[in-house]
Amino acid sequence: MTLLVGFVLSGSTSDEAKIQLTEAGEERLREGQLVIIESNRGSELLLARIERIVPVNEFFVEGDPWSEARRRGLLPPLAEEVARRYTLAEAAILGKAGRRGLEEPDRPPKPGDRVRMLGSGELEKLLGVERDAPGVVWYGELLGYEGLGLPLDIENITMHVGVFGETGSGKSYGVGYMLELLSRIPLGDGRYGALPAVVVDANGDYLDYHEAFASGHRLGEYHAVYRLVFPRSPARFEPYTRTVTIDLDVFTARELAEFIVTYKSGGVDVNELQVAALERVLRELGEEYQSYTEIFTRRVSELYELLSELSTGRGAPIHPQTARAVRSAVDKFVGDIVEGYGVISRKPSIDKGFIDELTAQPSLAIIDFSAEGAPGIPLPVRQLVVAYLARLLYKVFTEYKVRGEERYLALVIEEAQNYAPNPRTYPVAWSLARDYLALIATQGRKFGLCLVLVSQRPAFVDPVVLSMVNTWIIYRLAVEDIPYVSKLSGGLPRSLERRLTRLPRGIAVVTGQMNMLGFPALVRTGRRRVSHAMGRTRLVESLRRVYGVGEGAGGKG
Numbered sequence: 431m432t433l434l435v436g437f438v439l440s441g442s443t444s445d446e447a448k449i450q451l452t453e454a455g456e457e458r459l460r461e462g463q464l465v466i467i468e469s470n471r472g473s474e475l476l477l478a479r480i481e482r483i484v485p486v487n488e489f490f491v492e493g494d495p496w497s498e499a500r501r502r503g504l505l506p507p508l509a510e511e512v513a514r515r516y517t518l519a520e521a522a523i524l525g526k527a528g529r530r531g532l533e534e535p536d537r538p539p540k541p542g543d544r545v546r547m548l549g550s551g552e553l554e555k556l557l558g559v560e561r562d563a564p565g566v567v568w569y570g571e572l573l574g575y576e577g578l579g580l581p582l583d584i585e586n587i588t589m590h591v592g593v594f595g596e597t598g599s600g601k602s603y604g605v606g607y608m609l610e611l612l613s614r615i616p617l618g619d620g621r622y623g624a625l626p627a628v629v630v631d632a633n634g635d636y637l638d639y640h641e642a643f644a645s646g647h648r649l650g651e652y653h654a655v656y657r658l659v660f661p662r663s664p665a666r667f668e669p670y671t672r673t674v675t676i677d678l679d680v681f682t683a684r685e686l687a688e689f690i691v692t693y694k695s696g697g698v699d700v701n702e703l704q705v706a707a708l709e710r711v712l713r714e715l716g717e718e719y720q721s722y723t724e725i726f727t728r729r730v731s732e733l734y735e736l737l738s739e740l741s742t743g744r745g746a747p748i749h750p751q752t753a754r755a756v757r758s759a760v761d762k763f764v765g766d767i768v769e770g771y772g773v774i775s776r777k778p779s780i781d782k783g784f785i786d787e788l789t790a791q792p793s794l795a796i797i798d799f800s801a802e803g804a805p806g807i808p809l810p811v812r813q814l815v816v817a818y819l820a821r822l823l824y825k826v827f828t829e830y831k832v833r834g835e836e837r838y839l840a841l842v843i844e845e846a847q848n849y850a851p852n853p854r855t856y857p858v859a860w861s862l863a864r865d866y867l868a869l870i871a872t873q874g875r876k877f878g879l880c881l882v883l884v885s886q887r888p889a890f891v892d893p894v895v896l897s898m899v900n901t902w903i904i905y906r907l908a909v910e911d912i913p914y915v916s917k918l919s920g921g922l923p924r925s926l927e928r929r930l931t932r933l934p935r936g937i938a939v940v941t942g943q944m945n946m947l948g949f950p951a952l953v954r955t956g957r958r959r960v961s962h963a964m965g966r967t968r969l970v971e972s973l974r975r976v977y978g979v980g981e982g983a984g985g986k987g
């Protein structure tokens with residue numbers, strides 16, 4: 431028997447039930463929680479979500495005869511014990527148990543019908559999904575139900591996922607937990623497999639997985655967990671660690687010219703004359719050498735010569751002043767990015783071979799943008815790397831498709847607003863990655879590329895990209911973001927929308943295509959098997975050390 435939490439009252443419809451709670455229900459139920467209504471005396475089962483809970487006490491009613499006593503600070507005698515008091519709840523009816531999962535409810539529950547908690551194994555039965563069904567992972571815990579996860583349909587990850595929440599709301603922990611689930615997807619016959627993934631890790635939040643793997647632990651069915659660090663990182667010689675090097679040949683002359691010019695100017699405004707001049711020079715040289723990487727790594731002097739040729743003499747196509755500015759931009763680009771950070775290479779580490787390897791033997795690659803993995807690397811260079819990665823993935827996956835080879839990969843991007851910024855609200859200067867991320871968002875599904883976009887401020891992420899996101903995991907949000915998220919995610923029930931600004935850490939609303947319930951649900955993130963050292967802070971502990979607290983008599987006072 432599962433816990434009886436209420437009885438249906440008069441006035442219920444097939445969309446909404448009015449319920450009076452039992453004492454146990456008063457204690458146990460929270461807004462957002464799921465319950466079962468044994469409708470029409472148990473002849474059918476309805477799944478419902480508690481939307482509102484309203485306690486009532488007849489001695490505490492606005493304008494009642496006790497108003498004056500309350501003004502004087504007196505309580506009506508025996509107000510708690512003898513007053514008529516009860517708790518009402520309103521519940522949205524989500525579906526009726528049918529033979530193949532939930533069906534549209536077509537008649538309201540009757541007054542007096544019992545309302546109870548879900549029983550063990552009941553959700554699986556209601557949804558018609560088995561616990562070990564291939565392609566289904568059980569995410570965290572539905573609010574109020576220990577051990578009962580939310581079933582997610584992995585097939586639908588191809589329609590992209592957005593994970594949003596304020597700082598400290600538990601996003602990175604949640605994405606790590608999701609990666610653990612993706613590392614062990616039931617395939618049927620008792621077998622499991624992992625979805626290949628590349629994570630753009632803004633702060634080193636996922637390095638625990640690399641560390642665990644490098645010291646001999648497995649991460650589900652992942653064949654390997656790689657960490658990619660910049661060539662000047664002290665961590666580059668660690669096991670299962672590779673350096674981040676890219677080439678420039680995935681970009682067009684125009685894209686490179688724009689990047690190089692704005693990199694120099696700090697991106698305040700794009701100087702069209704300079705961009706056009708550099709584009710022309712790159713096109714001409716590009717025809718000769720067939721490789722921009724070759725030009726920037728070995729033939730910069732030829733670039734300067736051509737630039738000078740095109741800007742000398744009467745009627746020269748490039749004004750000498752423009753040529754000087756272009757030269758100085760190229761100088762900075764080569765000095766910083768090619769020679770300084772050492773990111774550009776004719777044999778890049780992130781190339782088709784690497785993607786082949788990740789997808790053929792499903793592995794996880796963490797591109798480490800933390801201070802240790804990317805020491806001193808400014809945002810534009812990180813954007814260049816993400817732009818490169820997006821282009822490379824798009825190209826390689828298109829080739830797979832053309833060859834009739836089906837492969838899948840999840841590209842997880844933390845701080846997505848830096849790579850696919852919303853030009854209206856978040857004017858970061860460089861947005862080289864945005865167009866290709868938009869392309870992956872709109873086309874990637876057909877090629878097997880799945881985006882998982884993570885951000886503190888969804889309103890700062892490009893709406894074109896976000897409009898293609900079909901599964902939303904929403905942690906505590908800033909008020910300004912709520913209307914935006916609610917609209918893009920197809921509308922949230924008011925009871926959940928109201929709570930978004932107050933969600934405790936680790937609790938999220940999960941809605942969209944992967945959610946097999948078919949309606950938004952409140953879920954507590956599950957426990958990670960690998961700990962999350964990065965997000966932890968130890969302020970008080972560190973102050974205790976500074977002040978010598980707890981060090982005994984010999985310690986500092």
Ligand SMILES: Nc1ncnc2c1ncn2[C@@H]1O[C@H](COP(=O)(O)OP(=O)(O)OP(=O)(O)O)[C@@H](O)[C@H]1O
Pocket residue numbers: 595596597598599600601602603604886935936954955956957962964965966967
């Ligand atoms: N479900 C959870 N269970 C246990 N600890 C959690 C959970 N969720 C988050 N934490 C812990 O809370 C802290 C903050 O979480 P996390 O780093 O995931 O937040 P975040 O939303 O990603 O923040 P930011 O945007 O600043 O990166 C971390 O120490 C993390 O380990």
